[in-house]
Amino acid sequence: MMELFQFRKCILIKLVAISLLVSLIHVSTVEAKIRRYKWEAKYEYKSPDCYKKLVATINGKSPGPTIMAQQGDTVVVELKNSLMTENLAVHWHGIRQIGTPWSDGTEGVSQCPIMPGETFTYKFVVDRPGTYLYHAHYGMLRDAGLYGSIRVSLPDGKSEPFDYDYDRSIILNDWYHKSTHELATGLSSIPFSWVGEPQSLLIQGKGKFDCSQSLGASVCNASNPECSPYALTVIPGKTYRLRIGSLTSLSALSFQIEDHNMTVVEADGHYVEPFVVKNLFIYSGETYSVLIKADKDPSRNYWITTNVVSRSPNTTNGLAILNYYPNHPRRSPSTVPPTGPYWDNVSLRLTQSLSIKSRQGFIVTPPQTSDRMIVFLNTQNSINGYVRWSVNNVSFTHPHTPYLIAVKHNLTHEFDQTPPPDGYDFVNYDIYNIRNNPNATSSNGIYRLKFNTTVDVILQNAHSMNSTKSETHPWHLHGHDFWVLGYGEGKFDIYNDPKKYNLVNPIMKNTVPVHNYSWTALRFKADNPGVWAFHCHIESHFSMGMGVVFEEGIEKVGDLPSSIMGCGATKGGLPRP
Numbered sequence: 204m205m206e207l208f209q210f211r212k213c214i215l216i217k218l219v220a221i222s223l224l225v226s227l228i229h230v231s232t233v234e235a236k237i238r239r240y241k242w243e244a245k246y247e248y249k250s251p252d253c254y255k256k257l258v259a260t261i262n263g264k265s266p267g268p269t270i271m272a273q274q275g276d277t278v279v280v281e282l283k284n285s286l287m288t289e290n291l292a293v294h295w296h297g298i299r300q301i302g303t304p305w306s307d308g309t310e311g312v313s314q315c316p317i318m319p320g321e322t323f324t325y326k327f328v329v330d331r332p333g334t335y336l337y338h339a340h341y342g343m344l345r346d347a348g349l350y351g352s353i354r355v356s357l358p359d360g361k362s363e364p365f366d367y368d369y370d371r372s373i374i375l376n377d378w379y380h381k382s383t384h385e386l387a388t389g390l391s392s393i394p395f396s397w398v399g400e401p402q403s404l405l406i407q408g409k410g411k412f413d414c415s416q417s418l419g420a421s422v423c424n425a426s427n428p429e430c431s432p433y434a435l436t437v438i439p440g441k442t443y444r445l446r447i448g449s450l451t452s453l454s455a456l457s458f459q460i461e462d463h464n465m466t467v468v469e470a471d472g473h474y475v476e477p478f479v480v481k482n483l484f485i486y487s488g489e490t491y492s493v494l495i496k497a498d499k500d501p502s503r504n505y506w507i508t509t510n511v512v513s514r515s516p517n518t519t520n521g522l523a524i525l526n527y528y529p530n531h532p533r534r535s536p537s538t539v540p541p542t543g544p545y546w547d548n549v550s551l552r553l554t555q556s557l558s559i560k561s562r563q564g565f566i567v568t569p570p571q572t573s574d575r576m577i578v579f580l581n582t583q584n585s586i587n588g589y590v591r592w593s594v595n596n597v598s599f600t601h602p603h604t605p606y607l608i609a610v611k612h613n614l615t616h617e618f619d620q621t622p623p624p625d626g627y628d629f630v631n632y633d634i635y636n637i638r639n640n641p642n643a644t645s646s647n648g649i650y651r652l653k654f655n656t657t658v659d660v661i662l663q664n665a666h667s668m669n670s671t672k673s674e675t676h677p678w679h680l681h682g683h684d685f686w687v688l689g690y691g692e693g694k695f696d697i698y699n700d701p702k703k704y705n706l707v708n709p710i711m712k713n714t715v716p717v718h719n720y721s722w723t724a725l726r727f728k729a730d731n732p733g734v735w736a737f738h739c740h741i742e743s744h745f746s747m748g749m750g751v752v753f754e755e756g757i758e759k760v761g762d763l764p765s766s767i768m769g770c771g772a773t774k775g776g777l778p779r780p
């Protein structure tokens with residue numbers, strides 16, 4: 204009897220084990236989906252802020268389609284360049300491209316440009332849940348409207364550490380009426396012609412330029428439905444997760460919703476220890492999730508606004524409508540739209556930056572020490588009469604052969620083999636004044652990092668060349684997230700400031716501002732084999748040389764696909780080193 208019982212028990216255990224195994228296999232096959240997209244990039248006449256101009260679209264839209272995926276999925280984007288006369292590359296901003304550095308979409312770094320008429324396929328895994336972006340990474344093409352959102356949700360059955368009823372993605376932008384070609388030409392000419400302040404601010408691709416400036420209805424038509432304000436419809440009583448991303452060309456923004464507080468819960472794909480704000484400061488390349496509750500008087504709509512901060516604004520505020528259902532989405536509130544905080548209040552912005560900490564229960568503790576410290580002094584310079592931006596007095600230029608190919612195949616003659624400096628003259632440099640000698644050099648040399656080491660990067664801001672200000676610069680790192688260890692005003696003190704680092708619960712991000720006359724300290728692990736750009740996300744500043752490139756673990760990078768080749772030294776195949 205006992206034996207029969209044991210036998211049955213054994214069979215039962217085996218059955219349970221088999222069914223568990225089957226369900227595990229089932230879960231893993233259900234989880235890892237392939238999300239396929241077929242996109243065509245082309246120019247179309249559009250009027251996002253009522254002013255008609257050529258806009259770079261994806262499948263006829265700007266912002267382009269939102270990529271919706273679950274953690275662990277593989278995204279495949281077959282991208283056709285139908286821009287007719289312009290090259291293309293698309294960067295998946297915030298996706299680390301582990302094992303696929305050739306899919307990072309950075310022209311000159313990870314691939315040759317996609318030529319007009321060509322189709323290029325990007326394939327990568329979205330390994331973490333969160334809010335990300337995509338945008339053109341060729342010349343200043345992003346500014347022409349080629350961008351969109353990536354939303355990575357948790358696998359089925361897993362839930363976020365906060366509750367909400369609905370999820371919405373909103374991209375903030377600023378908008379120029381001149382073509383990107385005109386803007387880029389002005390920046391690289393003698394005399395220098397600055398892009399100036401943008402003509403309008405867009406919220407989810409819509410803005411309002413004042414057409415009364417006598418342009419004629421064929422150019423600017425205030426009643427064009429294309430430029431009716433974006434309406435975010437909410438059901439009274441419900442909680443909304445707003446995934447807000449900024450892809451401004453230049454502007455740092457403040458975002459606010461009339462009468463509604465926002466609880467910040469996510470930054471660049473990482474959970475934030477929740478904190479409540481009336482306005483959200485957001486810099487180009489950053490993403491945040493905020494929760495809002497539709498718990499105000501439901502008989503009316505409310506204004507959503509954006510305004511420029513950190514530069515003296517000359518652009519009307521962005522306007523959208525928070526539409527309480529069932530009010531009409533076009534019904535403008537009769538109230539005055541909130542104007543946001545004063546543009547020049549640096550300490551308010553610094554305070555918000557310092558409030559962003561990693562959420563309890565989700566903290567990834569940083570290594571407590573680093574192997575290398577690199578200090579990047581950000582300055583505006585002059586090189587042979589051209590206005591440029593530099594890092595440690597070196598202004599970045601692209602080589603003809605993408606670094607990933609040149610480094611992997613040891614094509615040493617393709618770029619300067621001398622690495623740029625790890626620091627500047629800490630003792631004598633006065634960050635508060637226009638420099639005595641504005642001259643700098645340019646180079647396409649790169650920083651080579653020892654694989655798996657911990658690297659600290661200190662961004663040091665300074666006075667610009669001929670204005671009366673120091674400007675905010677949002678820096679974006681490809682291929683990694685970094686821990687934000689600290690921010691401070693003035694000149695970074697390499698002996699004492701590291702003692703004040705937050706090594707307990709720093710947030711991890713991929714984009715971070717360095718505030719006016721201030722420093723920002725970051726730490727990351729050089730553990731992602733590849734070649735990665737790190738640059739100011741202001742499109743004109745990057746095109747004026749404000750960036751660097753890191754290489755790590757190139758020997759661990761697999762065979763490069765031939766689809767990324769075809770330019771520079773790889774015209775007609777790979778040359779010998």
Ligand SMILES: O=C1O[C@H]([C@@H](O)CO)C(O)=C1O
Pocket residue numbers: 397583667668669670674744
């Ligand atoms: O790169 C820039 O150039 C101008 C100004 O410094 C010179 O006109 C400006 O505001 C920038 O951000």
